[in-house]
Amino acid sequence: xxxxxxxxxxxxxxxxxxxxxxxxxxxxxxxxxxxxxxxxxxxxxxxxxxxxxxxxxxxxxxxxxxxxxxxxxxxxxxxxxxxxxxxxxxxxxxxxxxxxxxxxxxxxxxxxxxxxxxxxxxxxxxxxxxx
Amino acid sequence: xxxxxxxxxxxxxxxxxxxxxxxxxxxxxxxxxxxxxxxxxxxxxxxxxxxxxxxxxxxxxxxxxxxxxxxxxxxxxxxxxxxxxxxxxxxxxxxxxxxxxxxxxxxxxxxxxxxxxxxxxxxxxxxxxxxxxxxxxxx
Numbered sequence: 001x002x003x004x005x006x007x008x009x010x011x012x013x014x015x016x017x018x019x020x021x022x023x024x025x026x027x028x029x030x031x032x033x034x035x036x037x038x039x040x041x042x043x044x045x046x047x048x049x050x051x052x053x054x055x056x057x058x059x060x061x062x063x064x065x066x067x068x069x070x071x072x073x074x075x076x077x078x079x080x081x082x083x084x085x086x087x088x089x090x091x092x093x094x095x096x097x098x099x100x101x102x103x104x105x106x107x108x109x110x111x112x113x114x115x116x117x118x119x120x121x122x123x124x125x126x127x128x129x130x131x
Numbered sequence: 132x133x134x135x136x137x138x139x140x141x142x143x144x145x146x147x148x149x150x151x152x153x154x155x156x157x158x159x160x161x162x163x164x165x166x167x168x169x170x171x172x173x174x175x176x177x178x179x180x181x182x183x184x185x186x187x188x189x190x191x192x193x194x195x196x197x198x199x200x201x202x203x204x205x206x207x208x209x210x211x212x213x214x215x216x217x218x219x220x221x222x223x224x225x226x227x228x229x230x231x232x233x234x235x236x237x238x239x240x241x242x243x244x245x246x247x248x249x250x251x252x253x254x255x256x257x258x259x260x261x262x263x264x265x266x267x268x269x270x
Contacts, residue, residue: 022133033144037180
């Protein structure tokens with residue numbers, strides 16, 4: 001394995017995690033901006049389903065290394081519509097309070113992944129400097 | 132890249148809410164306008180929003196919201212007896228606009244709330260972006 005390949009396998013997981021979390025922030029912000037669009041249905045990404053599918057795939061491959069990259073198709077397959085707490089006149093299922101809470105959750109999830117990534121990068125720096 | 136897309140998405144949302152605020156302001160400003168004929172009376176206007184689906188939610192574009200059209204309120208204008216008004220017809224009646232001031236004020240509140248939500252999205256995204264950029268800062 002080349003040195004770049006080593007970096008990729010070391011940082012690849014963090015990259016996939018950051019990517020999926022950024023996508024979730026995007027989906028929820030789309031819900032927020034469509035809070036007054038008639039017939040719009042709020043949606044979300046089901047990360048558990050993506051992870052479960054990946055684990056099943058890994059089991060089939062006898063735990064050989066799997067590609068950590070998550071494709072848009074996989075994300076789309078995991079999307080689900082939120083079930084509103086109360087119906088609205090214009091068929092819009094965005095409940096702004098719910099979305100704000102989810103948005104806060106999604107941004108702090110992103111920041112958590114970012115901290116893990118930061119930890120990896122700083123240990124890499126340490127290894128390079130030989131400290 | 133997902134995070135910078137969010138800024139454009141929130142921008143489209145802010146733009147749509149500004150259009151909504153504009154129509155509300157125009158409705159309120161024209162609330163007192165009267166006309167001689169029923170057809171000429173001012174009718175309250177409302178923008179109609181439509182979601183643009185982004186590629187991750189099964190669409191082709193970047194995602195966001197757009198204003199497809201601006202519709203007129205269908206309710207009929209009030210006929211008021213005002214013989215001293217220069218715009219009154221031969222029977223002394225004028226047609227007032229069908230603007231409902233209370234509904235417009237609610238609309239304005241809702242639009243400014245929605246605008247603030249978009250601003251919050253931008254602020255949160257900007258923080259995420261800048262902390263992402265700082266990961267590779269020399270330490």
